[in-house]
Amino acid sequence: MIRTIVKRLWLVPVVLVAWELATTAAANPFFPPPMLIASRMYEMWFSGPFLLTEEAVDNFGPSLVRVVGSWGAAVVLGVGLGVALGRTAWLADYIDPLVEFGRAVPPPAMLPVFLVLFQMGTQVQVATIVFGIIWPILLNSIDGARNVDHLQTDTATVFGLPRHLRLFRIILPAASPKIFAGLRLSVSLALILMVISELKGSTDGIGYLLSVASSNADMPAIWAGVVVLGVLGYAFNSLFLLAERRVLTWHRGARGTA
Amino acid sequence: MTATTTLARGERLHLSRARLGKLVRHVIGVAAFLLLWELAGRTGLLTWLPTASASLARAVGLAFDPAFLGDLLSTLTAAAIGLPLAVLVAVPLGLLLGTVPVVEEMTRAIVEFLRPIPSVALIPLALFAFQPEINAKVALIVYASAWPILINTLYGVRDVDPVATETLRSFGFGRGSVIMRVSLPSAAPFIFTGIRLAASITLILAISVEYFVGGAGGIGAFLIQASTGIGADAMVDVIATLMWAGAVGLAVNTVLLRAERRLFRWRFS
Numbered sequence: 001m002i003r004t005i006v007k008r009l010w011l012v013p014v015v016l017v018a019w020e021l022a023t024t025a026a027a028n029p030f031f032p033p034p035m036l037i038a039s040r041m042y043e044m045w046f047s048g049p050f051l052l053t054e055e056a057v058d059n060f061g062p063s064l065v066r067v068v069g070s071w072g073a074a075v076v077l078g079v080g081l082g083v084a085l086g087r088t089a090w091l092a093d094y095i096d097p098l099v100e101f102g103r104a105v106p107p108p109a110m111l112p113v114f115l116v117l118f119q120m121g122t123q124v125q126v127a128t129i130v131f132g133i134i135w136p137i138l139l140n141s142i143d144g145a146r147n148v149d150h151l152q153t154d155t156a157t158v159f160g161l162p163r164h165l166r167l168f169r170i171i172l173p174a175a176s177p178k179i180f181a182g183l184r185l186s187v188s189l190a191l192i193l194m195v196i197s198e199l200k201g202s203t204d205g206i207g208y209l210l211s212v213a214s215s216n217a218d219m220p221a222i223w224a225g226v227v228v229l230g231v232l233g234y235a236f237n238s239l240f241l242l243a244e245r246r247v248l249t250w251h252r253g254a255r256g257t258a
Numbered sequence: 259m260t261a262t263t264t265l266a267r268g269e270r271l272h273l274s275r276a277r278l279g280k281l282v283r284h285v286i287g288v289a290a291f292l293l294l295w296e297l298a299g300r301t302g303l304l305t306w307l308p309t310a311s312a313s314l315a316r317a318v319g320l321a322f323d324p325a326f327l328g329d330l331l332s333t334l335t336a337a338a339i340g341l342p343l344a345v346l347v348a349v350p351l352g353l354l355l356g357t358v359p360v361v362e363e364m365t366r367a368i369v370e371f372l373r374p375i376p377s378v379a380l381i382p383l384a385l386f387a388f389q390p391e392i393n394a395k396v397a398l399i400v401y402a403s404a405w406p407i408l409i410n411t412l413y414g415v416r417d418v419d420p421v422a423t424e425t426l427r428s429f430g431f432g433r434g435s436v437i438m439r440v441s442l443p444s445a446a447p448f449i450f451t452g453i454r455l456a457a458s459i460t461l462i463l464a465i466s467v468e469y470f471v472g473g474a475g476g477i478g479a480f481l482i483q484a485s486t487g488i489g490a491d492a493m494v495d496v497i498a499t500l501m502w503a504g505a506v507g508l509a510v511n512t513v514l515l516r517a518e519r520r521l522f523r524w525r526f527s
Contacts, residue, residue, distance in 0.1 A: 011364050030387045093280050094287030104507035105500060106461040108378075108469070109477070112485035112496045117306055191376045196466050199381070200482075214382035222386075226379050233374030 032220045037227060040220040045228075055209075060228075063205040066122060067194040070129035074186065078134045079179060082141025083171060092146065103139055107132030107189060108196050115201050124201040125194060132193045133186040140182030144175025180244050187240050191233055206232075308494040316498035325480070330502065332475040333468065336392065337460035340399030344456055348404040349449060352411025356445075357437060362412070373409075377402035377459075378466045385471065395467045395476075402463045403456035407449065414448025415441050447522040454514040461507060477503055 016034055023033040045056035052060070085091055107128075114127040148171055156166050172179075198207025206228060213221035292310045299309035308316075320326045355362040380398060388394040418441050426436045468478025477499060484495035 008363060009367050012367050015368060030383075093283035094290070097284045097288055098291055101504050101508055104458075104511055105504035106458065106465050106507055108462055108466045109481060109500055109503040111469070112481040113493070113500065115482075115485045116492045116496055188374065188376065192378050192462070192466075195376050195378045196469065199378075200469055210379065210382055214385075217386070219386065222382050226375065226383060229379040230371065230375035233376055234371060237374045 030219055032223060036220050037223045041224040041227065044221065044224065059204050059206055059209050062122070063194060063198065063207070066125045066205070067129065067190050070126045070194075071133065071186065071190045073126070074130045074134045074137060074190070075183065077130070078137030078182070078186075079141045082138045082179075083145040083167070083175065085138075086142040086145025086175070087171065089146070099135070099139055099142065103135035107135075107193055111193075111197055111200060114197075118201075120201050120203065125197040125205070128197040129190050129193045133189045136182040136185040136189070137179070138182075140178045141175065144178030145171055147178075148174040177248060180248060184240065184244070187236050188233065191229070191236060195229060306493065308497055312494055313497045313501065316494045317501045320498055320502060326499070326502075329475050329477055329480040330506070333461070333464045333477045334506070336395045336399060336464045336476070337457070340396045340464075341403060341453070341457060341460050343396070343400045344404040344407055344460075345453060347400060348407035348452075349411050351404075352408045352449075353415055353437060353441065353445075355408075356412045356415025357433075357441060373405055377463060381467055381470055384467075391467075391471045394471075395464060398467055399460045399463045403459040406455040406459065407452040410448045410452030410455075411445060414445030417448070418444045447518070450514075450518050450521065454511065454518060457510050457514055458507060461503075461510070465503070 020033050020035055023031045045053050045060075047053055048056065085095060110131045111124075111128045114124045114131075118124050118127070152170050152174060153166075156170050161169070194205070195207045195210070198205035199211045202208045206225060210222060210225040210229075213225060292314075295307075295310040298304045299307060299312075355365065377398060380401065381394075384394040384398050385391065388397050422440045422444070423436050426440055431439065464476060465478035465481070468476035469482050471479070481496060481499050481503075484499060485492055487495060
């Protein structure tokens with residue numbers, strides 16, 4: 001156990017030490033040593049009475065609420081709409097080009113629409129994230145719901161399964177591997193759009209802190225922001241993979257024995 | 259003989275008719291969407307949204323606007339420089355990680371931490387560290403779009419049939435030539451899928467960087483400039499530019515998807 005951990009992680013401290021030594025030796029203002037970044041992070045955000053400082057609470061909080069809330073809204077909307085559209089077979093050819101076009105718009109390009117509409121504030125972030133990430137979810141939900149095994153749906157019809165059971169017991173489980181593929185893309189995209197929309201149209205949030213640090217040319221603070229966002233990205237990704245494994249294990253098991 | 263050819267011809271005719279029907283339904287779908295959009299504007303249901311006709315007219319106008327075309331070209335140039343550089347960086351790295359498990363295990367923790375960093379968080383950093391701005395833009399495009407190529411190369415190489423590599427090795431081929439003759443060709447479809455994913459990332463990064471450097475040009479700069487206009491005019495400009503952004507994204511994706519199907523037909527059939 002300890003042996004495998006050592007084997008996997010020994011390079012991390014080596015890289016950190018090398019980074020510290022190299023940046024100290026180079027003394028390039030754009031690349032501060034990691035110790036300096038860490039002490040700035042502590043001083044700015046983690047030296048409060050209950051670990052977090054006021055600045056951290058006032059900015060990390062809104063960012064987290066926005067990104068998690070918008071992601072949740074996009075998932076509900078995207079999966080709901082996608083399954084409904086996917087199960088309506090005759091609609092397929094009519095809506096496909098529209099969905100394809102929507103997905104092809106580079107997500108950050110939506111931001112100015114909401115800057116014109118709302119100028120500033122949480123609405124800008126929520127709208128940008130939801131409209132940016134809904135496409136992969138929608139597309140994959142449509143695809144997943146469309147390709148449910150006919151044998152399964154026919155069996156459900158023969159047994160007179162009620163509609164809601166049919167949805168929750170057959171269609172959603174069968175479509176879930178596809179849906180999760182879309183969700184995986186949407187997680188990292190949500191964080192990207194949170195950062196952009198906060199850099200541009202916000203007065204709080206991690207992206208806002210980053211833009212303040214950037215306009216003060218405060219390099220250690222910029223690096224600190226990157227580290228926090230990296231940790232956040234890592235955490236979201238890990239949580240998502242955990243949830244995916246939970247939800248999809250039975251599926252792999254069922255497929256494996258079938 | 260004649261019977262089979264007529265059958266084939268009949269089938270082909272049937273196929274093209276099915277395809278035509280599909281195309282007609284595509285067109286009807288788009289037309290219905292535009293009509294609904296137009297009605298929503300005309301009836302005052304969505305007052306903030308310019309009508310479909312006004313937006314389309316503006317989009318057509320943009321095609322003759324030298325300022326817009328310059329910006330479009332600037333974004334596409336950055337993407338076109340960044341993507342091949344990302345391939346040059348990511349494919350050899352992916353081959354290395356995929357064929358030498360020791361290196362992969364050593365670096366996994368670092369890769370797993372670097373990968374989830376939202377690439378746009380690096381924009382302020384890159385703008386300080388790389389001058390002029392075009393370098394920062396290309397550097398960020400390369401960094402962000404290298405990831406899917408790297409990961410797909412890694413998985414593609416791992417997926418190679420071990421019998422094929424062992425066979426070549428037993429015939430006395432060295433490690434390098436086994437990689438060039440077996441691993442790389444059989445991983446090629448995976449790598450290409452990675453490149454297609456990376457292409458859409460290049461546009462995301464290019465536009466995001468352009469939001470922050472007003473003077474650097476690009477669709478992003480054009481969009482931000484348009485959004486500072488007043489009221490309805492600003493929205494028409496933004497929506498029209500958005501249509502172009504979508505069209506470009508769609509064109510890039512379609513071309514790459516077609517190329518993928520054609521190059522690796524043996525894999526899809």
